[in-house]
Amino acid sequence: MAGRPRVPVRLVSWDDVVEWSRGLARRVEESGWRPDLVVAVARGGFVPARLLCDFLDVTNLLSVQSQHWVEAARAAERAILKFPYTVDASGLNVLVVDDIVDTGETLALARDFIAREWKPREVRIAALQWISSVAKVRPDYYYLEVREWVWFQYPWTRLEDLQQFILRVLREDEKLAGRVVGEEELRSVFVEWYGVRPEDFGWYWGEALERLVRRGDLERTPQGYRLASGRRG
Numbered sequence: 001m002a003g004r005p006r007v008p009v010r011l012v013s014w015d016d017v018v019e020w021s022r023g024l025a026r027r028v029e030e031s032g033w034r035p036d037l038v039v040a041v042a043r044g045g046f047v048p049a050r051l052l053c054d055f056l057d058v059t060n061l062l063s064v065q066s067q068h069w070v071e072a073a074r075a076a077e078r079a080i081l082k083f084p085y086t087v088d089a090s091g092l093n094v095l096v097v098d099d100i101v102d103t104g105e106t107l108a109l110a111r112d113f114i115a116r117e118w119k120p121r122e123v124r125i126a127a128l129q130w131i132s133s134v135a136k137v138r139p140d141y142y143y144l145e146v147r148e149w150v151w152f153q154y155p156w157t158r159l160e161d162l163q164q165f166i167l168r169v170l171r172e173d174e175k176l177a178g179r180v181v182g183e184e185e186l187r188s189v190f191v192e193w194y195g196v197r198p199e200d201f202g203w204y205w206g207e208a209l210e211r212l213v214r215r216g217d218l219e220r221t222p223q224g225y226r227l228a229s230g231r232r233g
């Protein structure tokens with residue numbers, strides 16, 4: 001393959017997730033600080049947070065959900081909390097967990113909200129990955145520092161990501177614009193874009209195509225796929 005992919009993707013396995021969560025739990029343990037309550041940032045923080053509870057022997061697990069809002073056509077995305085409920089966490093050490101700190105907006109937002117509204121003894125933040133070259137905040141605990149930006153394709157969001165990856169190629173690749181694309185060609189352009197192969201996704205590949213057709217985003221013809229009319233923008 002020639003050069004760096006346009007959107008470099010690292011395919012993460014369930015075994016990676018367990019190993020990295022175990023490593024993250026060790027970092028927390030070694031710091032001597034003990035969380036009484038773990039808060040998963042939905043949706044990405046769910047699995048790591050649950051594993052941290054297991055590895056750190058914590059029985060209190062809650063979640064807050066973040067969402068990204070596009071403020072205006074060209075404005076940067078901003079994170080908000082979807083259900084800003086309040087809990088009395090007085091006297092508790094709270095560990096807020098997400099999968100990755102990229103811009104860091106999500107975890108910083110959750111941390112500040114919980115500190116202000118739940119009034120715990122202390123809040124700390126943890127993530128499996130920290131993209132140190134772009135993040136505005138450095139988590140108190142992380143397992144891997146990432147310097148060169150890459151999209152971590154976690155196993156809990158495989159079908160969703162794959163559908164978006166496929167649509168993006170069909171919408172944005174100059175060679176494919178506005179025409180029917182055979183599946184073999186789609187597969188090879190996919191590799192150029194993401195640096196991972198459709199077959200690495202196993203059954204998810206066929207399922208993603210199937211869903212895109214069912215949802216009306218793609219049309220299937222005997223020669224291959226094309227963006228549904230009205231969805232080519």
Ligand code: AMP
Nearest residue numbers: 044098101102103104105106150151152
């Ligand atoms: P952030 O930019 O730190 O607010 O990230 C927001 C959320 O988007 C994270 O919790 C992830 O679920 C997801 N995300 C952001 N960047 C990446 C990335 N490089 N790889 C995988 N997921 C990401």
